[in-house]
Amino acid sequence: MRQGASGKVVAIDHVQLAMPEGGEAEARRFYAGLLGIPEVTKPPNLAARGGCWFEQAGLKIHLGVEKEFSPARKAHPAFVVDDLFVLVARLAAAGFDATEDEPLAGFVRRYMSDPFGNRIELLQPSD
Template sequence: MITGLHHAQITIPTGAEAQGKAFYCEVLGLQEIDKPDALKGRGGFWLEVGHQEVHVGTEDGFDRLTTKAHLAYRVEDIHHWRERLEEKGVEILEAVPIPGCARFEFRDPFGNRVELIELL
């Protein structure tokens, strides 16, 4: 029986952890959590998102701009997030409307597609 989602993983280029933490922790306000000692030498970092985790690993030789794969973060006050990201110079990409939701997309500094969604 599957009982829930524990974590999802995205990747950034090797050696880009400082830039990744600046974006995900400072701009998006996500909390970094400790990785197990056995995994600390592999690069990347982990984030807490509500009761789930996002693992940010490292991977080279991959063009993140070529995929529709993404994480969608549920937010409150979608207008606040749009303004915050625009102030930081992040290009907002309009998403196809879905009934009962306000949403938009953007790319992180590494090309990963990200969606923010507010349930109305």
Template sequence: MSIIGLHHAQITIPKGAEAQGRHFYCEVLGLPEIAKPESLQGRGGFWLQVGDRQVHVGTEDGVDRKASKAHLAYQVTDITEWQEKLQAQGIKMLTSVPIPGYRRFEARDPFGNRIEFIQAE
């Protein structure tokens, strides 16, 4: 008996903010939306494909997302280009602690979720 991998991670956005969430995650970040099972479609939110993993974007009110260090780290191929793209969208860059062997930066999505972009050197 063992854990063999990670199937998905979930983040949350405010209830009713799916259109804004899809704009950011699908249009700005370019992540493809995948269909949720019919049994879960009435619960709000949406699912994304990120490489061979999924990110489930659920809905939840009453959460101070800016108070959390929880985050997803997106592995990218051109970190400078990503930083420039997000800054052009008005997204503020956050200070990151250096990690040897990687270039990285952090930001917050429109809902306050912390996001990290990371590239091996």
């Protein structure tokens, strides 16, 4: 054990979402194309499983293939965005509708689903 280590959780490394087999092109269009999170190459030993990874500084979203796929409709990642309404308009133009939910102090937010039905929250700190 490292000196001074306490065994507590200190950060999230990545969030894993499931997707159906063969959905990589849709994942790329949505996560890289519309959300702007660059795709990174999966390690060769994991690439054979399918899926794809999207990462940038401080944000890692991994999509893995699940044979008996069922979307996450309640559990979800929440992405902080720099201009919620620009992103919502871009997503709407591509056929992805965002909906309002209960207010959250300090944020303007919307919910939507990725191409596979997984719930996604979009947050922008309010002024």
